[in-house]
Amino acid sequence: MTALLYHVGPDDAFSPAFRRKLAAAAGVAVESLVEIRHLAAQVLAAEPPAISLAPGTACWIGCRRPRAVRALLAHAGIVPDAAAVRWLADPPEPPSSSGPEPGRPWFPVIDRDRCRNCDQCRQFCLFGVYARGDADRVEVAHPLNCKPGCPACARLCPAQAIVFPFCTETPINGDEPAPTSPPVAPLTFKQLAARRRGAVSREALDAALAARAAHRDRRE
Structure with a gap:
């Protein structure tokens, strides 16, 4: 063994x-x-x-x-x-309120057991981290394009399928999400366009938009 x-x-x-x-x-x-x-x-x-x-x-x-x-x-x-x-x-101790600097390399990975392939992460990301790969599924194609400390796409994900291993927030850090309803079939683009604002809470959307804006402003 x-x-x-x-x-x-x-x-x-x-x-x-x-x-x-x-x-x-x-x-x-x-x-x-x-x-x-x-x-x-x-x-x-x-x-x-x-x-x-x-x-x-x-x-x-x-x-x-x-x-x-x-x-x-x-x-x-x-x-x-x-x-x-x-x-x-062996879960780590909760981080202090001040929090450490973002771990490196900072990039997302996808929990394939939860991902619905809805494409919201790819459409939302400003930095070209995601792309459509084999079988037309979303992949983390350019991980190092991600801006350290920005987990905006994970906050937006309706399936909680995006993991940032160095993030301090749960379940974005890889903690198991709270029990939810069974996974649903992937959305078509037409369905996504009609439902994307209803797929996440207003609080999560506002947080994601704020994080994206903050890291967009830091681009050189």
């Missing part, structure tokens, strides 16, 4: 107690844990090193937020076998 410990950023620090818990769950020695550091940076590499999971590989994965790690791996084209992979979460 393999046990992987994923660090999303350089500042993730797992306690000895959590390491022992993960090792015990997998039935391996603590010294045998395979640590993958700075996953967010690795998935942006042309050839992501040391993060692949062979199909059907049985393993345990320890991390801060499993949803964020799954979305990061999916961005790199890696989809862990749900039947073979077990997850163990």
Whole structure:
């Protein structure tokens, strides 16, 4: 059995107690844990090193937020076998009210289990982060175009499918969203045009517009 410990950023620090818990769950020695550091940076590499999971590989994965790690791996084209992979979460302490500077690299990833392919993120983003890819689905095509500290598209997303791993806001940071109704079929462009203002709350829309405007003004 393999046990992987994923660090999303350089500042993730797992306690000895959590390491022992993960090792015990997998039935391996603590010294045998395979640590993958700075996953967010690795998935942006042309050839992501040391993060692949062979199909059907049985393993345990320890991390801060499993949803964020799954979305990061999916961005790199890696989809862990749900039947073979077990997850163990070690949620971080809530950030202070002042909050840290935005983590780097700051970019979004998409939770494919929640995404409805409605295209609102692509149409809303000013910086060309999103594009239509294979099978005409929305993808994060230019992640480093994103402006550090701007999660406006995630606030707008009606499915809460956009994850910013270094954001301090929940569930944008990869925390599990509150239970909602079952996913619905993707909207057509005509349906989107008719319903986009009703897809999110006024509060969420106002926050998204404010964030987008603030980061637009910072463009050089």
